Amino acid sequence: MRPLRIGIDSYSYHRLLGDVRPGEEAPARRFDTRDVLERARELGVDAVSLETAFLDLPLPDTDLEVVLAWGHPHGLASEGGLDDLLAWLDLAANMRCGLVRCVAGSPRLRSRPVEGLRVAVARARELGVTLALENHADLRAAEIVDLLDCVEGLAVCFDTANALRVGDDPHDAALLLAPRTRMVHLKDVAADWNDPVAGPRSVPYGEGVVAVRDVLGVYRAVDLDPLICVELGQLAPGADELELVEQCVAWLRHYASSNG
Numbered sequence: 001m002r003p004l005r006i007g008i009d010s011y012s013y014h015r016l017l018g019d020v021r022p023g024e025e026a027p028a029r030r031f032d033t034r035d036v037l038e039r040a041r042e043l044g045v046d047a048v049s050l051e052t053a054f055l056d057l058p059l060p061d062t063d064l065e066v067v068l069a070w071g072h073p074h075g076l077a078s079e080g081g082l083d084d085l086l087a088w089l090d091l092a093a094n095m096r097c098g099l100v101r102c103v104a105g106s107p108r109l110r111s112r113p114v115e116g117l118r119v120a121v122a123r124a125r126e127l128g129v130t131l132a133l134e135n136h137a138d139l140r141a142a143e144i145v146d147l148l149d150c151v152e153g154l155a156v157c158f159d160t161a162n163a164l165r166v167g168d169d170p171h172d173a174a175l176l177l178a179p180r181t182r183m184v185h186l187k188d189v190a191a192d193w194n195d196p197v198a199g200p201r202s203v204p205y206g207e208g209v210v211a212v213r214d215v216l217g218v219y220r221a222v223d224l225d226p227l228i229c230v231e232l233g234q235l236a237p238g239a240d241e242l243e244l245v246e247q248c249v250a251w252l253r254h255y256a257s258s259n260g
Contacts, residue, residue, distance in 0.1 A: 002225040004216075004256035007047035009069060009185055009231040010036045010054060012245050017054040019072075023198055024235050037062050039242070043249050049101065049183065049229050052088055059095055067099045067183065067227065068092045069157075075103030075136065077111035085120050093127035099182055099227075100129055101157040103136035104147075107165070107197045110138045117151045125153055132157040132182045137165040137199060141173035148180055156180045158226075160210045161187035161233055165199050171214045178218050185231040186248075188212050193234075202232040204244060205251040213255065220259060228252060 010017065015024055016031035031039075033056040040048040047065035053072040070088045075081055085102055092100050102120065105111035117133065124131040134157040135144055141163065148154055156177045162185075163173040174181070188208035189200035205212045219226055230248040232241055 002223060004252060005047065005225060005227050006045045006249060006252050007049055007065070007067070007227050007229040008040050008043070008045055008245060008249070009049040009229045010051045011069070011072070012230060012232040013241055014054070015235065015241065019054070021198055021234060023195070025237055032056050034060050037064065040064055043246060045249060047227055047229070066095065066097050067101065068097050069101040071101070071103035071136070074106045074109045075111070076113040076116050077105035077109035082116045082119060086123055089120065089124050089127055089129055089131070092129050098129060099132060100124065101132050101134055101183060103134050103138070105136060105138040107137040107199070112139070112143070112147065114147065114150050117147065117154055121151055121153045130155050130182060134185070135159055135162045135166070135173070137162040140166050141168050141176045144177060154180070155182045157183040157185060159185040159187065159231070160212065160215055161189045161200060161202070164189065164210065165196065170210050171218065174215045174218045178222065178224060181219070181224070181226045183227045183229060184215070185229055186212060186215070187231055187233055189233065198234050201234045201236045202244065204247045216255060
């Protein structure tokens with residue numbers, strides 16, 4: 001069985017990067033791209049997924065695998081979204097990033113941009129880059145399957161909490177999308193939430209309502225090895241994202257060691 005590849009998505013540090021969501025507390029300190037990379041190195045992960053909305057260029061030198069995560073907050077539903085994505089694909093190729101995450105829309109702006117995705121996938125293919133569409137709390141897994149059928153070469157970034165937010169069972173959605181999944185945003189979340197935009201609050205793996213072991217088991221059962229990225233969404237008052245990410249990385253390492 002292939003070893004588990006563990007990464008961190010920089011959105012986990014969104015408060016520190018200046019994106020304080022409604023209901024969250026402003027942090028006492030700030031991060032930049034170098035801080036994210038340094039934290040990833042300290043935790044000894046394999047890769048880091050960098051949200052382009054927070055990315056400082058030029059990218060500092062790093063020995064980590066780098067993924068670009070494009071589209072926060074509204075992706076291709078934004079005015080000029082396709083042109084912006086195409087520009088970032090060119091930058092990804094120049095930075096030797098082989099995988100770019102994109103989003104069609106958001107909980108506020110739903111979108112099914114088939115033609116835009118075809119254009120973007122064609123450009124990514126020319127550049128030797130894989131484009132992976134995330135379920136961004138806008139599309140259900142079955143809707144993404146329809147898009148995959150319409151857009152040859154499009155891959156998937158699967159987000160467990162975003163599946164829950166649109167009414168999908170995370171395990172069933174993971175199973176449906178597994179053959180095309182190249183990256184997973186693994187979140188566990190609390191059950192008590194009612195804000196469709198802010199979404200549920202992130203909690204340590206195994207303490208929430210997402211069956212994270214079952215989701216990981218989907219990929220282990222058929223020997224797939226998507227990059228498993230720790231990502232945090234909404235943070236509870238008093239939560240420490242540095243501590244929570246570290247706990248999640250440790251949980252993943254324990255899971256990997258106890259499951260072959």
